[in-house]
Amino acid sequence: MTLKCHFFSLFLNYMKESLKLERNEPAADVLSKSIRSMGYSLESAIADVIDNSISAGAHDVQVKFPVDPSDVYIAICDNGSGMNKAELFDAMKYGSVLKGDNRSESDLGRFGMGLKSASHSQCRRLTVISKKSDMISGYVWDLDLVDEKKDWIMINLSENQVCDVRHYDYLSNKKSGTVVVWENFDFIRKETGDEYAGIVDQQNAVSDYLSLIFHRFLSKDKKDRLSIKVNNFSLIPFDPFLESHKKTTVRKEITLPIEDANGVERKITAIPYVLPFQKDLSEDDKKLSGGIENYRTKQGYYIYRNERLIVWGTWFNRHRDELSKYARVKVDIPNTLDDIWGIDIKKQSAKIPASIRQRLNRAVDDVMDVAVKKQTYRGRIAKVNDDFEYVWNRIDNRGNFVYSINRESSLFKLLESKVNEDAMPYVEMVLKEIEQNVPFQQIYVDKSQDKIDEVVSDERIAEITENAKMMVQMVMELNSSLTREEAVENVFKKEPFCKHPEIKEKV
Known part of the structure; x- marks a missing residue:
């Protein structure tokens, strides 16, 4: 028998033996701690729960912040399709089976983890009650109980216990819907020392975040419009592109075909915008655009997944320059491209695949053609010596001179290579202020009086x-x-x- 035949015979004998399988479940109390550390902020966690509301067809979402320091909780109520007891049990499971198997192309979910991971990133006790077909069911994940039992044990609420859940009355006059309640905010309590104040202080930030993330749902036609209230205050959608402003320039929509992981062709759309000068903005415009502090620092791509904003204010390491400071590009992707785009579990990050980055950048270059005409000096750089590269540009604008820092200089390129993309807009903002506040008059006075120290030490x-x-x-x-x-x-x-x-x- 040859050596090859000998090994083949051993392999056949091995296959004839029955494989011994053993279950190796993760420790519930240990894994639950790891799941809680995924990096959600309070506002992103609430947005993740609202994603489920939208996927369930809700048109009314109410976020309840505490108003009494002795009764601290957050509730998210919606009038979506609701769940029966079996569906709710599955939805409370880490890695929902129904979510994974039957995700529609309009679903805002990702892994069947959002409700649990988002909730427990903020609190230790998660209660969900849901109404469907006139029946209300309820379950509770209490991490104190999980730690005690060291097992994935939930509380199955009785009919009477369901009635005692906060905002049960929200469902009483609804055909269907769901109420999510968070309690025991241990992280916030440890960080701030005051659970109530730590939550209430973030209410405005949460409202602004939701107004931006869901602005396209909030601004739909009346029949399809989503209403979100935070403690009975109706959110007004932001408009990061100022589409209704008469001085906003909208470029032609482009469509990019790309295959998903199964080889099916999908469509990505991109629309570039050039926003107005700050001087042309009213106070309402500044608020609608997301705040004047973000007007210059949050230019770039705005990535939407099924109309829900995922990532914004980044050029994905594309070169930033003076011409891109008022440019924003709306990019729409379907959830069928999640794997290709690297959408994370929190739906807070995405990466442009190499296969489409170049094509999207061409769209940006196209919008820059307009930005050049609208926002650059119509002058030439006047150099003392054309052979030298200067730190400052002296720009001859029809006989009047404007001075700007040379952003094509080697020193600036060195700075740009060492500063991360998120910080670069702030560097640009500081440089712009330096350019606008050169003390020309005082320099002239000091120079004329020979009082400028020009000795090089x-x-x-x-x-x-x-x-x-x-x-x-x-x-x-x-x-x-x-x-x-x-x-x-x-x-x-x-x-x-x-x-x-x-x-x-x-x-």
Whole structure:
């Protein structure tokens, strides 16, 4: 018998033996602690529960914050399709079977985990009652009980116990619906020392977040419109694109076909917008756009999954420049592309697949054509020496000069490469303020009186020398074909190095 035949015979004998299978369930009290640490904020957790309300066809959602320090809870009530007892039991399961098997293309859910993971990220006791076919059922996940029993044990509420659940009366005059109640906010209590104040202080932030995340549902035609109330205050939808503003420029919608994980062609749509100047905004416009503090820092892609905002205010590492400061691009993706887009369990992050990033960037470049016409100086950069790269641009605008920091300079490119994308808008905001607040008059007065200290200290010379060495090394890494001498010559055509040719030999 050959060696190959011998191993094949052993393999057949192995297969004839019955495999011994053993169940290895995770420890309930340990795993529940891990699930609680997924990084939800209070507002994102509430939004995740409202996703279920929308998926259930709700048109009315009411979020109840506490009004009495002695009775601290949050409730989310909706008039959706509701659940019978079996459906509610499954919905309370970590990894809902029905959710995974029968997710419709309009479903805002993801893994069948949102209700539980979002709720327990904020509280230890989750109660859900739901009405369907005139029957109201209820279950409770109490993590104190899970820790005590060290098992996935829920409380099955009796008919009388269901009636005692907060906001049971919301369901009494509804054909169907669901009430979710959170209690025992241990994380907030530990963080703030005051459970009631810690929750109430976040009420406005939650309202603003929901007004943005669900703004397209809140602004639909009356028949399909979603109403969200926070303690009886009706939310007004934000409009991050200021679509009704007469000075907003809307570019042509583009459609990008892309195959899902099963090879089925799906459609992604993108609409670029160029927003008005800040000076053209009323106070209402500023509020509708998401707040003036975000007007410049939250430009970029706005990614919607089934019309629900997932990610916003990012260019996904695309180069930011002066031309993109008022540009926002609305991108719609279906839930059938979740795997390709890397939608996380919290539905708070997404990544543009390489297969469509380039095509979306072309849409951004298209909108930039308009931004160039609307928002750049119609002048030329006037240099003292065209061979040198300056830190400041002097722009000749029909005989009047405007000064701006040269964002194409090597020093700025170095800064841009070291600062993360989220922080870069704030860097840009600071630089813009520096440009707008140069004390020209005082500089002129001090210069005319010969009071400006222009002596370059030895310490400054040493600093410039070390910076030059670093820049030479960076230039050589970017272009390996350059000799060190060529790299030095390249660097010493840039400010501040061009002003100090005497240190070239030290570099």
